[in-house]
Amino acid sequence: MTHVFLGMPAAGQGNLHASEPFPQAAHHELGNTQLRANLRHATHTIRDKRLKVVGELPDWEELRDAGEAIKNFSMATLEQRLEEFERNFTAAGGTIHWARDAAEANEIVTALIREQQVAEVVKVKSMATQEIGLNEHLEAQGIDAYETDLAELIVQLGHDKPSHILVPAIHRNRTEVRDIFLREMPEVDPELTDDPPRLAEAARRHLRKKFLTAKVAISGANFALADTGTLGVVESEGNGRMCLTLPETLITVMGIEKVLPSWRDLEVFMQLLPRSSTGERMNPYSSLWTGVTPGDGPQNVHLILLDNGRTRALSDRVARSALNCIRCSACMNVCPVYERTGGHAYGSTYPGPIGAILSPLLTGIEAEENNSLPYASSLCGACYEACPVKINIPEILVHLRAEDVDSRRGQARLPSQMDLLMKGGSWALGSGKHLGLLEKALPLGQLAAGRRKKIKKLPGIAAGWTASRDIPAPPSKSFRDQWNAEKRSQ
Amino acid sequence: MRIALFATCIVDAMYPDTAHATVKILRRLGHEVIFPENQACCGQMHINSGYMPEALPVVENHISAFDTEGYDVAVAPSGSCVASVRHQHGFLADRLGRPDLKERAARVGARTYELSQLLTDVLGITDAAAELGSYFPQSITYHPSCHGMRSLKLEDRQLNLLKSVAGITVNELPEADQCCGFGGTFSIKNSEVSSAMLEDKVKNICSTNASLCAGGDASCLMHIGGGLSRSGAKPTTLHLANILASTKDEVFLP
Amino acid sequence: MRAKEEILGRIRCALGDGPIPAEIPRAYRTGSLLPDDEVIELLVDRLVDYKAGVLVLDAAQAPQAVAEILHAARTVVYPQGLDTQLLGALPETVELIADGRQRQLSVAELDQADAVITSSAVSIAESGTIILDGSADQGRRAISLVPDHHLCVVPASTIVQLLPEAMERLTITRPLTWISGPSATSDIELERVEGVHGPRTLDVLILRDA
Ligand code: SF4
Numbered sequence: 041m042t043h044v045f046l047g048m049p050a051a052g053q054g055n056l057h058a059s060e061p062f063p064q065a066a067h068h069e070l071g072n073t074q075l076r077a078n079l080r081h082a083t084h085t086i087r088d089k090r091l092k093v094v095g096e097l098p099d100w101e102e103l104r105d106a107g108e109a110i111k112n113f114s115m116a117t118l119e120q121r122l123e124e125f126e127r128n129f130t131a132a133g134g135t136i137h138w139a140r141d142a143a144e145a146n147e148i149v150t151a152l153i154r155e156q157q158v159a160e161v162v163k164v165k166s167m168a169t170q171e172i173g174l175n176e177h178l179e180a181q182g183i184d185a186y187e188t189d190l191a192e193l194i195v196q197l198g199h200d201k202p203s204h205i206l207v208p209a210i211h212r213n214r215t216e217v218r219d220i221f222l223r224e225m226p227e228v229d230p231e232l233t234d235d236p237p238r239l240a241e242a243a244r245r246h247l248r249k250k251f252l253t254a255k256v257a258i259s260g261a262n263f264a265l266a267d268t269g270t271l272g273v274v275e276s277e278g279n280g281r282m283c284l285t286l287p288e289t290l291i292t293v294m295g296i297e298k299v300l301p302s303w304r305d306l307e308v309f310m311q312l313l314p315r316s317s318t319g320e321r322m323n324p325y326s327s328l329w330t331g332v333t334p335g336d337g338p339q340n341v342h343l344i345l346l347d348n349g350r351t352r353a354l355s356d357r358v359a360r361s362a363l364n365c366i367r368c369s370a371c372m373n374v375c376p377v378y379e380r381t382g383g384h385a386y387g388s389t390y391p392g393p394i395g396a397i398l399s400p401l402l403t404g405i406e407a408e409e410n411n412s413l414p415y416a417s418s419l420c421g422a423c424y425e426a427c428p429v430k431i432n433i434p435e436i437l438v439h440l441r442a443e444d445v446d447s448r449r450g451q452a453r454l455p456s457q458m459d460l461l462m463k464g465g466s467w468a469l470g471s472g473k474h475l476g477l478l479e480k481a482l483p484l485g486q487l488a489a490g491r492r493k494k495i496k497k498l499p500g501i502a503a504g505w506t507a508s509r510d511i512p513a514p515p516s517k518s519f520r521d522q523w524n525a526e527k528r529s530q
Numbered sequence: 531m532r533i534a535l536f537a538t539c540i541v542d543a544m545y546p547d548t549a550h551a552t553v554k555i556l557r558r559l560g561h562e563v564i565f566p567e568n569q570a571c572c573g574q575m576h577i578n579s580g581y582m583p584e585a586l587p588v589v590e591n592h593i594s595a596f597d598t599e600g601y602d603v604a605v606a607p608s609g610s611c612v613a614s615v616r617h618q619h620g621f622l623a624d625r626l627g628r629p630d631l632k633e634r635a636a637r638v639g640a641r642t643y644e645l646s647q648l649l650t651d652v653l654g655i656t657d658a659a660a661e662l663g664s665y666f667p668q669s670i671t672y673h674p675s676c677h678g679m680r681s682l683k684l685e686d687r688q689l690n691l692l693k694s695v696a697g698i699t700v701n702e703l704p705e706a707d708q709c710c711g712f713g714g715t716f717s718i719k720n721s722e723v724s725s726a727m728l729e730d731k732v733k734n735i736c737s738t739n740a741s742l743c744a745g746g747d748a749s750c751l752m753h754i755g756g757g758l759s760r761s762g763a764k765p766t767t768l769h770l771a772n773i774l775a776s777t778k779d780e781v782f783l784p
Numbered sequence: 785m786r787a788k789e790e791i792l793g794r795i796r797c798a799l800g801d802g803p804i805p806a807e808i809p810r811a812y813r814t815g816s817l818l819p820d821d822e823v824i825e826l827l828v829d830r831l832v833d834y835k836a837g838v839l840v841l842d843a844a845q846a847p848q849a850v851a852e853i854l855h856a857a858r859t860v861v862y863p864q865g866l867d868t869q870l871l872g873a874l875p876e877t878v879e880l881i882a883d884g885r886q887r888q889l890s891v892a893e894l895d896q897a898d899a900v901i902t903s904s905a906v907s908i909a910e911s912g913t914i915i916l917d918g919s920a921d922q923g924r925r926a927i928s929l930v931p932d933h934h935l936c937v938v939p940a941s942t943i944v945q946l947l948p949e950a951m952e953r954l955t956i957t958r959p960l961t962w963i964s965g966p967s968a969t970s971d972i973e974l975e976r977v978e979g980v981h982g983p984r985t986l987d988v989l990i991l992r993d994a
Contacts, residue, residue: 047793066723082974089974102812109808116805119795132957138787190980191971207971214972236977240969244980251981252891252930268956278929278967278982285925286891296791303956307948308812310962314911318976321830322911322964325982327925330957335885336924337959347791355798358625376709380726416720418713418727419578421680435621441580442625458715462581469539469571470587472595479543494759504721508728509756512544519537519546523565 052349052402054142054172058387061412065385078213079382086373089319090426096321097311106308108430111364114266114301115354121266121299122345128269132331134341139293141348142172148344149174149258149291150181156289156340158183158255162247164273164283165189166260167205167367168293168346171389174258185258186250188279190243197224203383203391206317206369211382214239221246240277247279257283257338261294262313262366264343265303270330271343272306274313274323284327290338295346297354297363309366312428316368349402359436362397364429371423371433377416386413393423397436405443414440457501472520479518489513531561534601536592536642538611539571540748541769548748551775551782552607552645555662559653569595574614577622579715586626589619593631596638603652604642607771608747609678612644617681644678645771646687646746658774659696665778667697670768671740673731673754675747676709688746688770695773701738705730712753728757736763742784743767816945823909823945824990827938830912834965835978837987846937846991847873850901853935853987854878857898861889861927865920866903870937883927884920894930900983901935902928906950907943912965914938914988915950917958925959934983936963938990 058065069075094100114121126136139145145168153161161178163169163185175185175196187196194209195202198220202208209217218234225246232242259280263272271292273280284290300309314323332341354360372378372392383391387409388399396417400410414437423433455463468474489495493513498506505511517525533556537549553563572592576585592615596604606612619635649655658664672692678684693700711717711727731754735743742765743758745751755767768784776782816823824840831838839849851873854860862871864884871880881897883889889897903921907914914936916922928934944950954960967982978984 047790047797049794049798063720063722066720070722070726078973085974086970099812102809105809106812109806112803113805113808116799116803118799119792122792122795138791140787140790144787188981189971190969194971207974209971210974217972236972236975237979239972240977240980247981252895265956270956276967277969277971277980279980281925281929281961282981285929296795304951306956307814307951311812311911311947318970318974320964320970320976322908322913322962324834324963324965324968326960326962328956328960328962330959333918333959335888336918337926345791347794351791351794351798354795355800357801357803360798360803376711376727377720377723380723414580415716416723418676418709418711418716418724420676420709420713422676422707422709425680438578438580438618438621439625441578442582443580445580445582458579458719462576462579462584465576466581466584466587469573469576470591472568472570472591475539475542475570482543496760501718504718504724505756507721508725508760509717509753510759511756512752512759514544515546517546519542519549520565520567522546522550 049351049355050141050349051352051404051407052141054348055170055389056349056399056403057407058399058409058413061409062385062416063412065387066381069381069385075211075382076380078211079379082207082210083373083379086319090316090370090373093315093319093321103308103311104428104430107312107428108364110300110305110308111429112361114299115297115360115363118296118299118354121301122296125264125266125269125299128267129331129343132269134269134331134343137342137344139344139346145172145293145344145346145348146174146177149293150178150183152289152291152342153183153256156256160184160186161256161258162186162188162250162254162283162287164257164259164275164280165192166258166293167389168260168295169258170202172293172346172348174293186247188247188251188283190240190277193243194220197221201384204369204372205367205390251282251286254287256289256291257287259283259290259292261292261298263306263309264294264299265306266299266301268303268330270303270328272326272328274326276318276324278325281325281327284329285337288338289340291342291344293344293346295350297350313366313368316370316426316428352404353398353401356401358439359397359401361431362394362401362436364431365394365398366429368428370426370428374422374426376420376422377418386416393417393433397433397440400440405440406447411444414444476518476520479520482514482518483516485514486516531603532601533561533563534596534604535563535565536569536596536604536606536611537565538606538608538748540752541607544752545748545769548607548769548771551769551771552605554775555771558662564601566595566598572611572614574610574618575714577614577618582622582625585622589622590631593619593634593638596642597634603648605645605648606642607645607769609644609675609682609684610747610749612642613677613681615639615642644682644684644746646684646691647682649691650687655691656694658691658694662774663777664695664774665697665781666695666773666776667781668742669699669701669740670742670744670773671701671703671735671738672706673703673710673743673745673750674706675745675750678746679707691774692744692770701740703738704734710750710754712750717753728753732757732761732763735765741765744770744773746770813946814948816949818945823943824940826945827907827909827912827943827990830909831965831988834912836965838990840990841992843991843993846870846989849989850874850935854899854901857933859897861894861897861900861931863902863921863923863927866901867921870901883923889927891926891930894926897931899933899935900927900931901937903937905942906953907938908947908950909943909945911947914963915954916961916963917955925961928961929982932983933985935987935989938988940990940992
């Protein structure tokens with residue numbers, strides 16, 4: 041039996057796991073040509089938009105430096121920041137709840153909804169509630185949660201799973217969206233076309249009454265400002281404003297890492313976030329609220345501060361900067377792996393490069409198949425280059441690969457082919473003499489390549505390579521040998 | 531100047547021509563080239579695969595081969611190996627709690643250059659035809675490898691050198707900044723995703739109608755070349771050192 | 785409060801290596817260098833890009849412009865504290881309804897209104913952003929949200945070029961709404977489409993000081 045000590049960082053639970061190894065999951069997705077076409081179109085569109093608006097700012101790099109440092113500061117002083125935030129938010133009439141994990145957060149939200157004696161709530165897109173599986177939990181409790189963000193609505197009506205943190209329905213094209221609406225919206229005009237403005241209008245009509253009559257709304261938050269006790273939500277459609285303004289009760293679920301030291305820090309993040317995420321100079325709407333404002337908006341305001349593995353990630357000295365993420369999605373939009381597999385292959389709420397590090401950091405590398413995620417990258421570095429808070433994702437991926445390899449060292453098992461390759465490689469490449477000795481066997485490779493001067497098939501783990509690539513015939517002599525021969529002849 | 535050649539393991543074993551070409555270019559500029567004999571590999575395959583203790587002897591070997599007074603600067607015909615020497619060796623030393631190694635790694639890293647970086651930043655070469663006598667009468671396209679582009683921030687150094695070669699035609703590669711899908715053991719562990727990336731790279735290269743694709747990293751070029759060859763496409767791949775070393779008197783024939 | 789103590793304990797344990805937060809470099813731009821008329825031009829350019837309607841006028845011309853913009857509306861909501869001179873040229877046929885402390889309109893009433901006219905607190909030219917802070921001339925958040933057409937008045941003196949300049953003028957603890965164009969979405973194939981749940985029409989009247 042393992043003992044849990046009070047105050048020991050614990051693993052997160054909920055929708056954070058890959059349930060099959062990434063290469064297998066990727067195999068299914070790669071076979072879906074429609075999906076690949078949709079993803080290619082969407083990611084390339086957003087890349088160009090992002091580059092254009094980022095290029096407009098002469099001080100983009102300075103903003104990134106500030107953003108990184110502010111986040112590092114918050115993480116290094118997280119305890120003080122959270123206590124300060126709680127004091128200010130509470131003084132302004134809000135109520136704070138703390139949740140150690142997904143189950144605890146779900147219970148708190150359920151109890152708060154029950155207090156209002158309602159059986160339905162409206163929701164504005166939130167990664168935290170997706171992570172803890174709130175909708176599934178509420179459904180089991182007999183409470184209907186209506187997603188109001190267009191992409192979330194497409195996912196919910198399509199009985200689908202989100203595949204992107206900003207545009208959860210990125211894997212769907214306009215025709216697929218129209219088909220879902222025609223099937224699932226009883227009141228919809230049967231003549232609905234796949235013209236995006238018409239689709240947006242259909243969503244407006246579908247949700248209008250819900251917004252105007254909802255008693256309880258659930259949201260996430262993009263920022264919490266410690267020194268004023270202010271929360272902020274950044275959005276586009278106005279569904280956020282509807283949820284944050286019209287109902288009497290507002291319940292927000294937010295990870296503890298979202299807290300910023302000062303209200304002034306907004307001037308950095310409100311420049312970094314919209315440009316990095318939707319590629320706009322500013323998103324259409326942002327709302328900021330500090331507890332309760334008498335006569336304006338919800339008068340019953342709650343915030344649930346969620347750990348769910350975040351302290352576990354925080355305890356990793358090399359990787360804790362993963363918590364600096366502001367969920368802009370730039371890293372997945374530029375990722376060549378994400379572009380080809382889509383978000384579902386990552387299994388977790390958090391896909392793409394950030395997901396490949398965050399999911400195993402929150403759950404522990406040994407959880408289910410999460411140890412396959414850090415390998416889902418060619419380490420090309422496009423994510424690091426795009427990240428507005430400069431999270432060195434490639435370095436953290438490598439670090440987590442090492443955690444994975446080390447975690448398997450203790451186990452009683454036969455060494456894998458990769459283990460053997462690396463062990464042998466360590467000897468061969470650990471000295472010029474060893475490598476030189478090995479290079480004496482190069483003519484054998486020439487033999488294998490034969491007259492075509494190509495190796496077309498290799499056994500074992502290298503078979504994956506030769507499935508789509510030839511290997512050239514090696515030379516008869518290494519450079520080292522040629523150099524030495526030249527020197528001797530002088 | 532006394533320049534130490536770090537051939538890199540893949541060039542040493544698979545592409546000795548590229549190492550010879552590097553030596554030729556530097557000698558042509560009047561520099562002395564040495565080859566520290568105990569060199570083998572930068573260790574990035576081990577590091578990138580997460581095998582840190584196994585990487586240690588490889589990295590230690592590189593550092594002891596190059597942490598000497600016997601040369602002014604070191605050069606490697608590879609962006610990713612130089613990026614590893616400059617950034618990963620310190621990371622590894624940190625991780626394994628070896629401050630002594632970290633210090634030595636920093637010393638070696640600070641004077642190890644990628645070929646185009648050395649030529650442009652240290653030796654001040656801007657016109658390969660005029661200053662190196664480079665001549666290469668073929669149409670090429672160019673793939674900038676990720677580590678050179680992003681870790682070393684080489685920007686247009688390699689491309690500008692190639693463009694200044696006499697006789698050459700450089701066709702622009704669409705989506706040039708996209709990874710070719712190599713990624714070391716990524717191409718084995720996630721070979722299908724890697725192949726999908728490679729497929730697009732091959733398509734883009736073929737669309738340029740160039741007779742070959744040049745680059746600065748032998749490993750990526752081997753990967754791309756393997757894809758081109760398997761798909762039956764005409765273009766091949768070639769390291770930029772071979773192109774820069776090619777002259778009117780001695781035209782390099784791929 | 786066990787959960788709180790436990791989470792804070794976990795944080796202390798996680799930070800056992802004692803990371804030292806570095807100085808925060810703030811080398812980004814904080815002060816504008818553009819002359820006032822160029823700042824206004826920039827704001828207009830950005831708002832037009834968002835597909836908002838924009839007019840730049842002298843304050844004296846405002847009532848006429850309001851009347852023209854709202855000519856088709858039957859009911860128009862305005863916050864109690866709005867300068868009612870702005871409404872002076874509207875024809876009798878337009879029903880004007882004030883929302884304020886004395887009488888708060890219900891959501892259903894707001895939904896019946898054709899348009900809303902408010903003032904604004906601060907605007908940021910570089911990003912095309914208008915900020916409402918709930919002051920008496922802007923009203924509570926619901927009124928600028930539910931009607932489908934929002935006419936927003938922006939006094940030229942409230943326009944700044946850069947976001948950091950705007951921060952200095954804001955009281956962050958007021959309920960703030962930042963508006964950059966009419967409601968929009970990029971959720972279908974990541975292409976921007978205007979007009980979803982928020983007002984689908986945004987008109988902006990930039991008023992030069994008298
Ligand atoms: S890791 Fe960086 S780029 Fe990726 S979502 Fe987070 S903040 Fe954005």
